[in-house]
Amino acid sequence: MTEKKYLTRTLTSDLLRISNNDKVLLINGPRQIGKTTFLQHIAESGRKYVTFDNKTDLQFAKTDSKGFLETFAPPVIFDEIQYAPELFPCIKMLVDSSDARGQIWMTGSQQYNMMENVTESLAGRVIIIDMLGLSLYERDGLGEKQKAFLPSGNPQAILKKRNIPETFKLIWQGAFPDVIYRDEKSRKDFYDSYVRTYIERDVSKIINVSNEVAFITFLKIAAARTGQxxxxxxxxxxxxxxxxxxxxxxxxxxxxxxxxxxxxxxxxITKRLIKSAKMYFLDTGLAAYLAGWTTSEALETGISAGAFFETFVVSEILKSYYHNGETPQLYFFRDDKKHEIDLLIYKDGMFFPIEIKKHASPTRSDISAFEIFSKLEKVSYGCEICLTPNLQPLTPNVVAHSIWDI
Structure with a gap:
């Protein structure tokens, strides 16, 4: 296993800005994507840390919330706060009694009851920030330079370029901070443990899964359908x-x-449009593991390569927004004649169309649906994200470029 090093997260400056202006913040995202490491790395000296994976501290918080907050007074980090919803009313009283900013930083890894409790008890007092695994910018040590992606004629183009096999190696590997340093054998060990822990800690606390075998089968089948x-x-x-x-x-x-x-x-105004959502796994490495792709070479040449490449691009665009503290308005377009646009970003009254293709030879026919959609809505600059090594203009308002130019 390669020696680990801390990679600066894009959220750093935004989180510190929020902490300077607001009393409570919550980092929300899947387990093991680096939420705790991130907060501990940027925390000032003296900020306490409590994890509710610790049963002793969890019991203390549940049975004596007031005494718990006196013992672990701000500034403090509460990790996996969803396990201790009893704290929320006391946190509300605590922060209302002081004008201090950045008093409580929290992390959470499932939104079911947590979000309901947060919004009811801490309405107007908490800023919620979504976080995912490492983005390409963060992996390359460029986290501070990542911007929320929008198609343009002049993309940033500061990421390290990878060839097609290297690209699919990253897709297959995944973006969990711990997994990027592992070899193939220990990568499998990581995902074996992740799925088992996920079912035991999260799924079992949300629903009663009486048939674990069926649930794992469901995970595998869902993963095989990512991007569909x-x-x-x-x-x-x-x-x-x-x-x-x-x-x-x-x-x-x-x-x-x-x-x-x-x-x-x-x-x-038109009833000829597809109304079902598309499903994407937010980590392509986890999806590849569940779907049974045992090597990156097999994934690259397999039947699911296009869907996994599309999933990879969509997740990276989501990260570019989430990790800049923004929530994007994203859609896809498809009508009954199978005219399709893989991704639409809506911003400031305009739609930015994006086509995603797993090939290296983009043509204007790839973006034929852009013109059709422009008759329905106001369309701004568009792009095709593919495996081409070079920037290629397709029309005056559409350019084709690689994933490394987002």
């Missing part, structure tokens, strides 16, 4: 469970930051 339109009936049939159970289990994956639903663009 969601078809609950097909998943239910393949797993051998009911459609309501599929919906429930998908909501668990979404709540714990494992998957993302990309909603379809829909306008009432």
């Amino acid at each position: 339109e969601l078809n609950i009936a097909n998943i239910a049939k393949d797993v051998g469970i009911s459609q309501p159970t599929v919906k429930n289990w998908l909501s668990v994956l979404r709540a714990s930051g494992i998957i993302y639903f990309l909603q379809p663009y829909f306008k009432n």
